[in-house]
Amino acid sequence: MADHAKHAEHAEHAEHAEQRAEPAQGPASSLPGTVRTLASTLWFPVFFFAGFLVCYLLPFHNPTPHHVEVAVAGPSAGQLEQALEQRSPGAFDIRQVADADAARDAVTGRDATAGFVPGGKEPRLFVAKADGYALESLLQKTFTEVAQQSGGQLKVEDVAPTASGDGMGTGLFYLVLACTIPSYISVMMLLRATAFGRRKKVVTLVVLGAAMSVIAYATARGMDVIPGDPLAILFIFLLTQAVALTSYGLVPFFKQFFPGVAMGLFVLLSMPSSGGAIPVQMVPGFFRALHPFMPMGNLIEALRGLFYFDSKDIGRPVLVLCAWVVVGAALIALGAWTERRAVRAERAAEAAEEPLSEDPAFELPRPSAVTPHSHRVGGQEPTLTGAVTDEHGRPLPGVAITVTGTHGREMLRASTDERGEYAAAGLPDHFVNVIASSPDRLAAVERVLARDGHPVRQDFRLLPRPAVVAGVPGAGVSGAGSH
Incomplete structure (x- = not known):
């Protein structure tokens, strides 16, 4: 009978908890809140999904040549240009050079993508596999047909072959990719390190970028993916800092939309325009236009020139x-200046003795604790709400809730009510730290983004402090968490 009574009591507590968790509004009034929650939660995967469809499927599904520069020796360049233009409009740009040596020099000097010497039974084609295997294959196919029409057998000479371990000519792309995405992810992870200030985070990004550059170069060199030239380490390091510092500098200006902006810049737009996986001459015009400006494409061009074209x-x-x-450095400095200016303005406002307003409704809201589930007319709407429970999910009353700014300045203190709930209003529109602490339990802390008009909920589950057993080190180890 005692067990049945306990089960009935637990069921009653669970029913009351569910009733408290259910919104007071009806289905019609809760729909806008549901839409807002879904939009704020799912916008990034939806953006990433659409970005991959547009930025990857579009340029990669059917690569075709666009304005591939070919140096043709001899006076027949004009006739060849007309024939190629009729077959593939806009695919090739033909320019005439004096002889075979000039055609070859145009390729090795990066003035042309290919060189062609027509005439005779053995017309010659000069290509550079370092510019991309797909482009080399396309050129061989096109000019083999041209040679066969004139009764010749095409002879192909690769004047810039890739390293022995880079059979497909895409090794540089994967080397650069391996340093680009981690540079962005490092910023995402460091945003969680609230104990680190801006200077420590920048130093961490610089040191991490230097380490990645050395390791990436050594790994690629050990696999014979690239030739040996230590100057490449400096170029790779510049890429890591271009991505990491710019990403970090964008955080204060785009806030919760920062992941979409950074991923859009350095992944969705940079990869298709890099010319690494698919040569830039074979992607649509939009991505060809981005190629001279995006970090990935510029590092690939710099490494190609360094390794295969005598710098x-x-x-x-x-x-x-x-x-x-x-x-990136300028954005970081601007963000720091903006933050310092906001802090000075806030301190000046706190220190100023302003006269009382005749109408309190016009006073600016200040951070303050409010009663949970209170709906007084004219009262402040909670910016932050939540509940604190123990390891069994039971509410914990009297738990201290402290809200601080990102620099540790305390904004307000509150405590949970008899149902373990708390609420705060008037928080500024930026990240704050919420700390839940109780003398007999392990404290928990979470970083949340407070936004006026968009209440945020942060629940905590506090675990008991580890029991101390004499003579047994580490006994009773436990932890605290939030959800």
Whole structure:
């Protein structure tokens, strides 16, 4: 009978908890809240899904050549251009050079993608596999047909072959990709390190970028994916800082939308326009236009020039990478200045002795604790709500709730009511730290984004402090968590 009574009591508590959890509004009035919750939660995966469809399926599903520059030796360049234009409009840009040596030099000097020497039984084609295996294959196929129409057998010479471990010519793309995405993810992870200030986070990004650059170069070199040239480490380091510092600098300006902006810049737009997986001459015009400006494409161009073309034309892409680093540093400095200005303004407002307003409705809201589930007319709507329970899900009354800014300045203190619930109003529109603490339990802390008009809920589950057993180190280890 005692067990039945206990079960009945637990069922009653669960029923009351469910009733408290259910919104007071009806289905019609709760629909806008549901829509807002879904929109704020699912916008990033929806954005990523649409981005992959547009930025990957569109340029990669059917690569076709666009304005591939070919140096043709001899006076027949004009006739060849007309024939290719009729077959594939806009695919090739033909320019005439003096002889076979000039056609070859145009390719090795990066003035043309290919060189063609027509005439005779053995017309020659100069290609550079370093510019991309797909482009090399396309050129061989096209000019083999041209040679066969004139009764010749095409002879192909690769004047810039890739390293022995890079059979498909895409090794540089995967090397650059391996340093791009972790640089962005590092920023995402460091945002959780609330104990680190801005300076420590920047130093961490710099040190991490240097380590990744050395390890990536050594790994690729050990696999024979790239030739040996230690200057590549500096170029890779510039990319890591271009992505990491710019991403970190964007955080204060885009806040909760930062993941979408950074992923859009450095993944969705950078990868298709990089010319690494698919040569840039074979993607749509929008991505070809982005190629000279995005970090991934510029690092690939710099490494191609360094490894395979005797450092030809590496100055411009290196300068573009440096420009991205400068932009990132400027964004970080601007964000710091904006934050300091806001803090000074807030302190000045707190210190100023303002006269009381005749109409309290016009006073600016200040951070304050409010009674949970209180709906007084004219009262402040809670910005932050939540509940604190023990390890069994039972409410914990009297738990201290402290809200601090990102720099540790205390904004307000509250305590949970008899149902373990708390509420706060008037919080500023930025990230705050919420700390739940009780003398006999392990404290828990979470970082939340407070937004006026969009209440946020943060629940905590506090576990008991570890029991101390004499002579047994580490006995009774436990922890605290939030949900």
